[in-house]
Amino acid sequence: MTRLNINNINPHVVEAKYAVRGELAVKSEEYRAKLRRGDKDLPFSQVVSANIGNPQQLDQKPITFFRQVLSLLENPKLLEHEDVLLNSLGYKPDVLERAKKLLHDVGSVGAYSASAGVPAIKESIAKFLEARDGFPADPAHIYLSAGASSAVNTLLHIICAAPNSGVLVPIPQYPLYTASLSVLNATCVPYYLNEHEHWGTSHDAIKEAYTAAKANGTDVRAIVIINPGNPTGASLPEEDVKSVLEFAAEEKLVVLADEVYQTNVFIGTFHSFRQTLHKLQQEDPEKYGDVELASMHSVSKGMVGECGHRGGYFDLVGFDKEVEEQIYKFVSITLCAPVIGQCLVEMMVNPPKPGDPSWELYNEEYSGIFNRLRERANALYETFLGMDGVECGKPQGSMYLFPTVHVPPKAAEEAKREGRTPDEFYCMRMLEATGVCVVPGSGFGQKEGTLHFRTTFLAPGTEWVGAIRKFHNEFMEKYR
Numbered sequence: 001m002t003r004l005n006i007n008n009i010n011p012h013v014v015e016a017k018y019a020v021r022g023e024l025a026v027k028s029e030e031y032r033a034k035l036r037r038g039d040k041d042l043p044f045s046q047v048v049s050a051n052i053g054n055p056q057q058l059d060q061k062p063i064t065f066f067r068q069v070l071s072l073l074e075n076p077k078l079l080e081h082e083d084v085l086l087n088s089l090g091y092k093p094d095v096l097e098r099a100k101k102l103l104h105d106v107g108s109v110g111a112y113s114a115s116a117g118v119p120a121i122k123e124s125i126a127k128f129l130e131a132r133d134g135f136p137a138d139p140a141h142i143y144l145s146a147g148a149s150s151a152v153n154t155l156l157h158i159i160c161a162a163p164n165s166g167v168l169v170p171i172p173q174y175p176l177y178t179a180s181l182s183v184l185n186a187t188c189v190p191y192y193l194n195e196h197e198h199w200g201t202s203h204d205a206i207k208e209a210y211t212a213a214k215a216n217g218t219d220v221r222a223i224v225i226i227n228p229g230n231p232t233g234a235s236l237p238e239e240d241v242k243s244v245l246e247f248a249a250e251e252k253l254v255v256l257a258d259e260v261y262q263t264n265v266f267i268g269t270f271h272s273f274r275q276t277l278h279k280l281q282q283e284d285p286e287k288y289g290d291v292e293l294a295s296m297h298s299v300s301k302g303m304v305g306e307c308g309h310r311g312g313y314f315d316l317v318g319f320d321k322e323v324e325e326q327i328y329k330f331v332s333i334t335l336c337a338p339v340i341g342q343c344l345v346e347m348m349v350n351p352p353k354p355g356d357p358s359w360e361l362y363n364e365e366y367s368g369i370f371n372r373l374r375e376r377a378n379a380l381y382e383t384f385l386g387m388d389g390v391e392c393g394k395p396q397g398s399m400y401l402f403p404t405v406h407v408p409p410k411a412a413e414e415a416k417r418e419g420r421t422p423d424e425f426y427c428m429r430m431l432e433a434t435g436v437c438v439v440p441g442s443g444f445g446q447k448e449g450t451l452h453f454r455t456t457f458l459a460p461g462t463e464w465v466g467a468i469r470k471f472h473n474e475f476m477e478k479y480r
């Protein structure tokens, strides 16, 4: 008997659910291993991991400028051979300059940095925020993190003080939020997004969820917004951003703006919560003057796609000084965010500019990735439109489509016999038939009576899309 067993470890960890890497993902990895061993029994020849926004696991190539600089940061001795770098390896002079600057700022990437991040990198982020939003930012309120996940972990640890501490979370949502709240033994207060309005936020739905939770004794303290959305792909209009901020101001809620997909926008423009809050503060300082906002960004998504490097940051507006001291202490406990990840954040917020030697290639790579993502999103959307029993909104942003699927009653009955929800059953059959791994809508939460699945549009080629269509038609035929 081991000292630890499933019944005596932290029950809140056991309770937490994280479907993105759940049963289907595990099974897909088994299939991948089988194919690698040369197994010919499976009805497909490749596994497509459309379950997770992991750009470089699929087709996305790293941006050359970023990796060239990183190579010099990891091995500064290469800088002793500038002629080789410039004349034989095609490194441009601005790559060398940036590497020298970052090495000057961080010392060695193998050393811990200051707890909240390298000061010069925080200054770079502040400049980026000012240029993006038109309002100055203070590096003192910027904290580097090991991806946005670690930022969320920090902020929720600070916010959740007791089991009745409540956080409004959009449904459907990226399950980091519900899982973290489970682990913290705090209360998730779900509010539904409006599928019929491109998965936008609805003031009434937020208010209803808030009022009901309050009436049940929940001390609702914060609201999470994911924009652009995961899993929904929604890109929020400014009106929605304003309306959330207005509600937060009225009810004194901390706003947690998850903006990791801010460059993955195909329809409309990205409206940051930070910019919108500052505009509202100008218009009505009394109402908006002390709204507390934490915004998060990451190197994981967008055209950077460097999620394995674990880089991100959060920036705070309006937080109490003593609370910020505790946030600082909390991040100090884990010493610092990975320094290489911090350097990637610096390059993400301060990439080559027109006229710089690396600009042309950077721009070509960046736009190429963006355009390919948009093309794939639209091709997948067109396929869904042509599938009987599937409904899907136009791709607006992020890396996902979240179609509704109308599973026939006979399939739902069989799902029940298997102890699965109908969407899990559908996704499992899809994986078995095609090797394409998607995530059932129940992993993100969905309105009762509706069924969805989430797929990324990162995978290249059209073969897997054709395989989904074929599977779907056969599934519908079988259970009609």
Ligand SMILES: Cc1ncc(COP(=O)(O)O)c(C=O)c1O
Pocket: 053, 146, 147, 148, 149, 150, 174, 176, 226, 229, 230, 258, 260, 297, 298, 299, 300, 307, 311, 312
């Ligand atoms: C909405 C959202 N927030 C946060 C994350 C985590 O990102 P990171 O890799 O920066 O921790 C993800 C990852 O998929 C995400 O989709």
